[in-house]
Amino acid sequence: MHTFRRDNEKWVSFEIHPIQNSRRTVIRCERPIVDRRAVKSSSGVAETRYVISTPMTLGDETWDVELTLANRDSMGYRMLLGREAMKGRVLIDPNESFLLGGHTKKQVEKLYNQSTPEIGGLNIALLASNPDLYSNQRLVEAAEQRGHKLTFLDIKQCYMKLDANNPEAHYRGGRILTNLDAVITRIKPSVTFYGCALARQFESMGVHTTNTSDSVTKSRDKLFSLQLMLKSGINIPTTGFANSPMDTGDLIEMVGGAPLIVKLLEGTQGRGVVLAETRKAAESVINAFKSLRANLLVQEFVKEAEGKDLRCFVIDGKVVASIQRTAAPG
Structure with missing residues (x-):
């Protein structure tokens, strides 16, 4: 998000991802800033947020509410409704869910003018341990946005056949992993030995691996x-x-x-x-x-260093991006 002035008023421009667990749909919004407030999260961390006013529709009713803007990509829900927005208008039954109904996938696509991209790109496997990990989900979304087919493979569910003429990698249930263009290797420390063995197997089959078994082994020592x-x-x-x-x-x-x-x-x-x-x-x-x-x-x-470090992303011998991390007090 960023702020700007319009007719001597301070406005904020920001993007939202309205569909839960998906960043493929992006809506750019602009609203006048009503206030800036210190808001404490459920984990007890306080941060200053911009406040905007916007109409909200719930069922057949529409009324104005104030919202504070925050990045909720890694949270359970894209938006939380506070008590002030509901006061005098909403009755809560804690024993029920979705009492006003939901939307079908087709309705959502129509609402946001969204179309499913044609799969015509690469056939990629994501070799990792946790499909629910935020960074793994983002890789799947990024691949789909670009028209690639990305399949999640649990490292512990893979096994291999070493053969001089026909080396193979198998997945649970006996599925043979063929026709892969590339494997994104995300091997956590506790499965380094087996994960690197799998990466070597894909390399011997002529499949491109983003982080080779050799590079992972070196980095872990x-x-x-x-x-x-x-x-x-x-x-x-x-x-x-x-x-x-x-x-x-x-x-x-x-x-x-x-x-x-x-x-x-x-x-x-x-x-x-x-x-x-x-x-x-x-x-x-x-x-x-x-x-x-x-x-x-x-x-x-x-x-x-004062508790700070720089992480640099290197591709083909060049630093293409970097991030500075700062440790929490103590």
Whole structure:
């Protein structure tokens, strides 16, 4: 959404996706701004939202309501109706649903002038673990928007046949996965070994994979990925790695002393990462990890980052997009 002025009034322009679980239909709207209010979500997070006034139709009745604008793509419903909008007009029966009826698929298509795109593009498989994951749903929608056929494949439901002349990949029920143009590989850490084995199988069958088994395997080993970055001339934080608990003191000195970061060699989304603020805490954490025979890295703590990092998307050796992430307080 963005704001602009019209006849000395402040307006807001925004897009809505009126159909639940679909971003294919997009409606561009413009309304005068009535107010800006701090609104606290059900999770307790407060944010300032623009307020607009708009007519709302429910059944045969239409009346003006005030709405606050927020991104609800990942929420259960596209819109919530508040008590002020319903006061004196609506009676709620908590035991019932859809008492005013619903719309058929054809009615929705007619309402939004929507047509189903012809499938004439690629035959793509999405190899992942959770079909309900928001990012997986977005990939399916994006493929359909472009006229591609995208099929979700659960990694654990796939199996393979290794054969010198006719290698095959099968899906539950004995379905042979043939005629695939590409496979989008989204392999979560807990199924890295089997997921990469499947990716290699598709590669041996001549199917293009977006993230190859080799690239996924390299990325999951933090030590190996750091060594590859150094080889490519990319700066990294000073890092120490050792096998023997006898070398703990030298490891700590190697990275400039405390505070320092201790992290497991495998793990994502901050799991297995500890900030040791003193030398004594660092020694305790390192020795505790080593007593469990866990492989770990000791890394210089970059205080200047102030809880921020940059994620860069690289395609064919070029950064095509980036996002800055900021950690929550504490």
